[in-house]
Amino acid sequence: MRPARFILHRPTSLQEALELKARHGPAATFHAGGTELLVALKARVLRYEHVIDIKQLPELRHIRVRSDGTLSIGALCTHHRIANDPVVRELLPGYAELSEQVANIRVRVAGTIGGVLCFGEPHADAPTMLCALDAWVVLVGPSGEREVPLRDFHLGEFSTAREDDEILVSIEVAPQSSGTRSAYRCFGHAERPAVGVAAVWSTDNPQRLSLWAGAIAAAPLRLAQAEEAADRLAPDLPGDSVWQNLRDPVAADAARIDAHDDLHGGADYKRHLVSVLAQRALEACLP
Numbered sequence: 338m339r340p341a342r343f344i345l346h347r348p349t350s351l352q353e354a355l356e357l358k359a360r361h362g363p364a365a366t367f368h369a370g371g372t373e374l375l376v377a378l379k380a381r382v383l384r385y386e387h388v389i390d391i392k393q394l395p396e397l398r399h400i401r402v403r404s405d406g407t408l409s410i411g412a413l414c415t416h417h418r419i420a421n422d423p424v425v426r427e428l429l430p431g432y433a434e435l436s437e438q439v440a441n442i443r444v445r446v447a448g449t450i451g452g453v454l455c456f457g458e459p460h461a462d463a464p465t466m467l468c469a470l471d472a473w474v475v476l477v478g479p480s481g482e483r484e485v486p487l488r489d490f491h492l493g494e495f496s497t498a499r500e501d502d503e504i505l506v507s508i509e510v511a512p513q514s515s516g517t518r519s520a521y522r523c524f525g526h527a528e529r530p531a532v533g534v535a536a537v538w539s540t541d542n543p544q545r546l547s548l549w550a551g552a553i554a555a556a557p558l559r560l561a562q563a564e565e566a567a568d569r570l571a572p573d574l575p576g577d578s579v580w581q582n583l584r585d586p587v588a589a590d591a592a593r594i595d596a597h598d599d600l601h602g603g604a605d606y607k608r609h610l611v612s613v614l615a616q617r618a619l620e621a622c623l624p
């Protein structure tokens with residue numbers, strides 16, 4: 338099916354894009370890679386009279402390290418670019434590795450990190466890892482700029498903290514210490530993940546684990562009991578002992594998840610996958 342007719346705008350600056358959105362209000366939407374939006378427009382699930390193509394905005398295209406060491410990734414960066422960027426590969430190898438496995442090459446070269454975050458489809462990979470990394474997003478709208486921790490960004494399925502007239506400009510990740518490793522493991526029967534687990538493990542003193550499960554619920558979830566159990570582990574515990582100590586807390590976290598039976602699998606099966614994938618992600622982080 339073809340989309341209903343719309344007027345396409347091609348602003349060349351962030352300011353121009355915001356002005357277009359202010360002029361056309363709810364009748365307008367932003368278009369980045371279009372991998373989600375065009376499908377929804379063609380299916381007529383969504384309908385807009387004005388589509389604002391933001392692909393040319395220079396303010397959203399960077400990957401750079403700020404003076405305080407924070408890594409800033411422009412919202413228009415595609416999964417393919419993130420996977421192959423030398424700075425991301427050096428500073429966040431676990432995130433680069435994840436980006437290399439998103440969907441298929443057609444989606445990776447067109448789909449952007451801003452698009453996957455703003456669309457809010459729960460069956461996605463990057464949000465889980467970015468929550469575990471304690472990332473935050475920068476949003477710009479008519480009333481200025483604000484930052485939102487990614488952990489607070491997804492409010493439910495297809496629902497985010499972004500106001501309709503705001504543009505997501507960048508994703509920011511604070512510098513990781515030299516003793517930090519991260520890994521993501523996922524499983525699914527289709528292109529999108531049924532469940533994904535991200536682990537960020539810091540062996541610095543004090544050691545700290547950030548462990549998140551995604552795709553299984555409306556938004557990524559922290560595996561809090563496992564994180565607390567990791568705080569109590571003796572430093573330099575061998576890898577297999579780490580998992581022996583965390584297995585029960587991870588299973589307890591998984592049992593509490595309000596998962597649903599759907600095309601991606603039964604709820605109990607998905608909760609079981611959380612434990613399997615948590616073990617794999619943790620083992621990939623351990624020296």
Ligand SMILES: Cc1cc2nc3c(=O)[nH]c(=O)nc-3n(C[C@H](O)[C@H](O)[C@H](O)COP(=O)(O)OP(=O)(O)OC[C@H]3O[C@@H](n4cnc5c(N)ncnc54)[C@H](O)[C@@H]3O)c2cc1C
Nearest residue numbers: 367369370371372373374440448449451452455461462505
């Ligand atoms: C077949 C298929 C398989 C997929 N498999 C996976 C997978 O395995 N893992 C995974 O993680 N993801 C998967 N995805 C999702 C993919 O990651 C997203 O489709 C892609 O990243 C969306 O980016 P986009 O630039 O194309 O967004 P668009 O389609 O352009 O936009 C999506 C939505 O976000 C809004 N938007 C986009 N950018 C901004 C911005 N900067 N500011 C404000 N609003 C914005 C748009 O208005 C629109 O509502 C899959 C998608 C498809 C189609």
